[in-house]
Amino acid sequence: MISKKTKYGLKALIYLARQYEQGPILIADLARDENIPKKFLESILLALKNSGILQSRKGKGGGYYLGRSPRQITMGQAIRVMEGPLAPVQCVSETAYAKCTECGNENTCGIRLVMKDVRDAIAKIVDHTTLADVLERIAQAELTEKNVVDFCI
Amino acid sequence: MISKKTKYGLKALIYLARQYEQGPILIADLARDENIPKKFLESILLALKNSGILQSRKGKGGGYYLGRSPRQITMGQAIRVMEGPLAPVQCVSETAYAKCTECGNENTCGIRLVMKDVRDAIAKIVDHTTLADVLERIAQAELTEKNVVDFCI
DNA sequence: TTTTTAGTCTACAGATTTAATAGATTAATG
DNA sequence: CATTAATCTATTAAATCTGTAGACTAAAAA
Numbered sequence: 513m514i515s516k517k518t519k520y521g522l523k524a525l526i527y528l529a530r531q532y533e534q535g536p537i538l539i540a541d542l543a544r545d546e547n548i549p550k551k552f553l554e555s556i557l558l559a560l561k562n563s564g565i566l567q568s569r570k571g572k573g574g575g576y577y578l579g580r581s582p583r584q585i586t587m588g589q590a591i592r593v594m595e596g597p598l599a600p601v602q603c604v605s606e607t608a609y610a611k612c613t614e615c616g617n618e619n620t621c622g623i624r625l626v627m628k629d630v631r632d633a634i635a636k637i638v639d640h641t642t643l644a645d646v647l648e649r650i651a652q653a654e655l656t657e658k659n660v661v662d663f664c665i
Numbered sequence: 666m667i668s669k670k671t672k673y674g675l676k677a678l679i680y681l682a683r684q685y686e687q688g689p690i691l692i693a694d695l696a697r698d699e700n701i702p703k704k705f706l707e708s709i710l711l712a713l714k715n716s717g718i719l720q721s722r723k724g725k726g727g728g729y730y731l732g733r734s735p736r737q738i739t740m741g742q743a744i745r746v747m748e749g750p751l752a753p754v755q756c757v758s759e760t761a762y763a764k765c766t767e768c769g770n771e772n773t774c775g776i777r778l779v780m781k782d783v784r785d786a787i788a789k790i791v792d793h794t795t796l797a798d799v800l801e802r803i804a805q806a807e808l809t810e811k812n813v814v815d816f817c818i
Numbered sequence: 819t820t821t822t823t824a825g826t827c828t829a830c831a832g833a834t835t836t837a838a839t840a841g842a843t844t845a846a847t848g
Numbered sequence: 849c850a851t852t853a854a855t856c857t858a859t860t861a862a863a864t865c866t867g868t869a870g871a872c873t874a875a876a877a878a
Contacts, residue, residue: 514753514780515865519767522776539825547767552867558826570825571875587779600667614672614700620806622799623675626740626791627667633786638779646775653773669837691853705838711855723854724846 518594520548521556525565525590526650529582529643536568536575556594563593582643591638598638599631606635671747673701674709678718678743679803682735682796689721689728709747716746735800741792751791752784759788 523546528537539557543550557576560566567579578585592598592607599605603612604627615621676699681690692710696703710729713719720732731738745751745760752758756765757780768774 513749513755516767517865519754519765519776523767526775536824549867551869554825555867561825568825569875570823570873572823572877574824574875576825596666601672602666612672614669614676617810619810620803622679622803623672625802625806626794626799629790630787633790634783637782637786641779646779649778650773650775653778657770657772668835689853693853702838704840707854708838714854721854722846723844723852724848725852726847727845727853729854 514591514595517552517556518591520546520553521560521594522587522590523548524553524557524576525560525578525585525643526646528566528576528578529585529647532578532582536573536577538575542576559593560590563589565590565593578643582647585643586639587637587641587643587646588635588639598634600627604628604631606631667744667748670705670709671744673699673706674713674747675740675743676701677706677710677729678713678731678738678796679799681719681729681731682738682800685731685735689726689730691728695729712746713743716742718743718746731796735796738796739792740790740794740796740799741788744791751787753780757781757784759784 524542527542527546531537539554540550542548542557543553557566557568561568561576561579564579565585566576568574568576588598597605597608599608601612601624602608602610603615603618603621603624611618612621612624615624618624677695680695680699684690692707693703695701695710696706710719710721714721714729714732718732718738719729721727721729741751750758750761752761754765754777755761755763756768756771756774756777764771765774765777768777771777
C-alpha cells in the first residue's frame with residue numbers, strides 16, 4: 513500500500529498538470545482544493561522540487577509549478593521520490609540496489625527471482641505513464657461516467 | 666518494499682516445500698537453517714497455519730508442514746497473509762476492497778486508474794507462481810550458476 | 819526601504835507499524 | 849506422568865508515518 517504522502521503528492525502533481533503553463537499555484541490553494549493538510553503538503557512539494565519534478569517561486573505571484581511538461585513527467589519518477597524504490601526487495605531495485613541482509617546466494621534466491629518479475633511489471637506501467645497520460649485517462653473516464661449518468665436519466 | 670516478516674515467511678514456505686511429504690519440520694530447525702529469529706518465526710508460521718497454507722502437529726514428532734501440495738500454494742496467497750493486500754491502494758484491492766478516504770469520485774480518480782493496472786500486473790505474477798514453480802526456478806538458477814563456475818575453472 | 823507574500827528550514831510529537839523477546843499454557847507422544 | 853513442541857499473552861525498542869509549530873529567507877509591491 514502506498515502512503516498518504518504519496519497519494520497527496522500524486523494528487524498535487526495531477527492538479528498542477530491540469531493547470532500547466534498557467535503560472536505558479538499556491539500551496540494553500542492546492543491544500544484546500546485537494547483536502548491535504550497544508551504543512552504536510554509543503555514538505556511533499558519541497559521533496560518534489562528537490563528532485564527536479566517541480567519548480568517554485570517565492571513572494572507575491574509565487575507558488576509551485578511543473579518543472580517540465582506533463583508529457584515528460586512519469587508516475588514512476590514521482591512515486592520514487594515520495595515512496596522510495598519500486599522494487600519489493602532492494603536486491604532487485606534498479607535505482608537503489610542493495611544486497612539483502614538475509615540473502616545468501618543472490619543468483620539462486622527464489623524470492624528474488626519472483627520479485628524481479630514483479631518489479632519489472634510495476635516499472636513497465638509507472639515508468640510509461642506520464643502525467644499527460646493520466647489527464648487523458650481521467651478525461652476519458654469522466655466522459656464515460658457522464659454517458660452512464662445520461663443513460664440513467 | 667516487503668517486510669522482513671514476509672521474507673521470513675516466504676523463505677520458510679520454500680524450505681518446507683523442499684521437504685514436502687517428509688513429515689513435520691521443527692520451528693527450531695527452520696529458524697536455525699534460514700537464520701530467522703525463532704520467536705518471530707513462530708508467529709509467522711502460526712498466521713500461515715491459520716490461513717490454511719500450513720498445518721502443524723504438537724508434541725514429539727511434531728512441527729510444521731505444508732497444508733497442500735507445492736503446486737497448490739501460490740506466492741500471492743502467502744504474501745497476502747503476511748503483507749496484506751497486493752493492491753497499492755485499497756480501492757483497487759480484490760481481496761480487501763475499501764473506499765479511499767481521500768478519494769472523491771472513484772470512477773474518475775487518476776491515481777486509481779493507474780494503480781488498478783499495477784495491482785493486476787502484480788497479481789498476474791504472484792497468483793500464477795506456485796511454490797513448485799519457485800523450486801523449479803531455483804533449480805534452474807543453480808544449474809546455470811554451476812555452469813558459470815565450471816566455465817571459470 | 820519597509821511591508822507583505824509565500825516558499826523553506828528546523829524541530830518536534832503522537833500514532834502506528836515493525837521486529838523482536840519472555841514466559842506461561844496447551845496438546846500430543848511415549 | 850514426563851517430555852516435547854506448538855500456541856497464546858504480554859511487553860518492548862526502534863522505526864516510520866502523519867501532522868503541527870514557528871522561525872527564516874527570498875521576491876515583489878507599496
